[in-house]
Amino acid sequence: MSINESYPPAFRRVISGGDPLATAEVEPAVLVRDEDIKIPVIDLERLDKEILREACKEWGIFRLENHGVPLALTSRLQEISGSLLSLPFENKRELFAAVNSPLTYFWGTPALNPSGDALKRGAQASNVHMLEGFNVPLSKLPTFSTSCDDGDAHEPKLESFRVLIEEYGRHITRIAVSLFEAIAQTLSLQLSGNRRSEYLSESTGLIRVYRYPGSSDGAAGEALGMEVHTDSSVISILKEDETGGLEVMKGEDWFCVKPVANTLIVNLGDMMQAISDDEYKSVTHRVKKKNMETERHSVCYFVFPKRDYVIKSSNYKPFTYSEFEAQVQADVQSSGTKIGLPRFRPNSPLFLSSCREI
Ligand SMILES: O=C(O)CCC(=O)C(=O)O
Numbered sequence: 139m140s141i142n143e144s145y146p147p148a149f150r151r152v153i154s155g156g157d158p159l160a161t162a163e164v165e166p167a168v169l170v171r172d173e174d175i176k177i178p179v180i181d182l183e184r185l186d187k188e189i190l191r192e193a194c195k196e197w198g199i200f201r202l203e204n205h206g207v208p209l210a211l212t213s214r215l216q217e218i219s220g221s222l223l224s225l226p227f228e229n230k231r232e233l234f235a236a237v238n239s240p241l242t243y244f245w246g247t248p249a250l251n252p253s254g255d256a257l258k259r260g261a262q263a264s265n266v267h268m269l270e271g272f273n274v275p276l277s278k279l280p281t282f283s284t285s286c287d288d289g290d291a292h293e294p295k296l297e298s299f300r301v302l303i304e305e306y307g308r309h310i311t312r313i314a315v316s317l318f319e320a321i322a323q324t325l326s327l328q329l330s331g332n333r334r335s336e337y338l339s340e341s342t343g344l345i346r347v348y349r350y351p352g353s354s355d356g357a358a359g360e361a362l363g364m365e366v367h368t369d370s371s372v373i374s375i376l377k378e379d380e381t382g383g384l385e386v387m388k389g390e391d392w393f394c395v396k397p398v399a400n401t402l403i404v405n406l407g408d409m410m411q412a413i414s415d416d417e418y419k420s421v422t423h424r425v426k427k428k429n430m431e432t433e434r435h436s437v438c439y440f441v442f443p444k445r446d447y448v449i450k451s452s453n454y455k456p457f458t459y460s461e462f463e464a465q466v467q468a469d470v471q472s473s474g475t476k477i478g479l480p481r482f483r484p485n486s487p488l489f490l491s492s493c494r495e496i
């Protein structure tokens with residue numbers, strides 16, 4: 139099988155140079171300092187609250203060292219997800235359907251509905267985004283049985299994937315909880331009673347395993363990996379391979395974040411920004427592959443507040459994560475892009491009328 143058969147047909151057309159209009163629109167020119175930026179480094183074994191506060195306030199992103207995720211686990215997870223993602227496109231489409239699972243396969247957009255299927259994006263949306271992946275809601279993994287009676291050839295790989303991602307999920311959830319508790323202390327948030335799990339609800343945790351295709355002749359040169367966005371999460375934790383391509387915005391400039399072996403990248407999302415009353419920021423970022431020939435693989439974890447917990451802050455109308463998510467999805471479907479937190483500013487008209495008044 140040639141590698142192209144594993145890519146969605148829309149990607150193959152772009153890679154072969156036959157359908158340049160199908161790629162994401164080239165973004166308006168912004169100054170990109172094509173240099174690597176040193177983002178703050180946090181050592182999870184020796185958490186320094188001052189460095190953490192500074193990182194959350196000035197950057198919204200940091201590198202995590204001594205996180206305790208075994209190197210062998212991440213390597214095996216990347217290996218098995220890479221091998222599942224390199225299956226022929228049609229097999230990937232059928233992969234999870236065959237075992238009737240809550241996991242989904244998506245491509246062409248990172249905007250998914252709550253069931254993990256790609257959202258139909260509005261007319262102004264950039265067309266195909268050159269990425270694909272698996273969406274894994276962690277709380278549903280225990281009900282995901284990889285055994286099926288039709289002798290499916292991929293079953294052993296799927297079972298290894300389930301076991302590895304479950305173990306990775308336990309590590310990454312532990313890290314998210316420790317970091318959130320430390321960040322809450324830097325904000326003097328009271329976390330007594332159920333408060334911590336309302337702000338950061340472990341059962342909402344999900345993992346996306348991504349593949350950004352490569353093209354030997356560089357035909358997909360201008361195709362973006364992932365468009366400019368902020369994450370909707372409280373915290374996101376990224377494990378990227380050595381290919382590079384993650385870029386963050388600081389001030390008015392874009393900078394490249396260089397991959398560093400055996401570290402994780404933590405970024406704060408919109409919910410953390412709201413919880414902290416804009417003290418901390420949801421970092422604007424994107425993925426732009428530099429090395430066009432090489433595929434890029436990454437694994438990203440997201441965690442959210444309890445869905446019906448009302449987030450109150452002085453800069454936004456009170457809202458629940460469910461309401462926020464519904465608004466984002468409505469905006470993506472109608473205009474092609476997420477508006478996010480600005481929708482919840484006191485004077486902003488809400489598209490959906492369901493949000494409560496102050
Ligand atoms: O793949 C990456 O490096 C980043 C992914 C990302 O930003 C996201 O999924 O929100």
Ligand SMILES: [Fe+2]
Binds near residue numbers: 367368369374
């Ligand atoms: Fe992101």
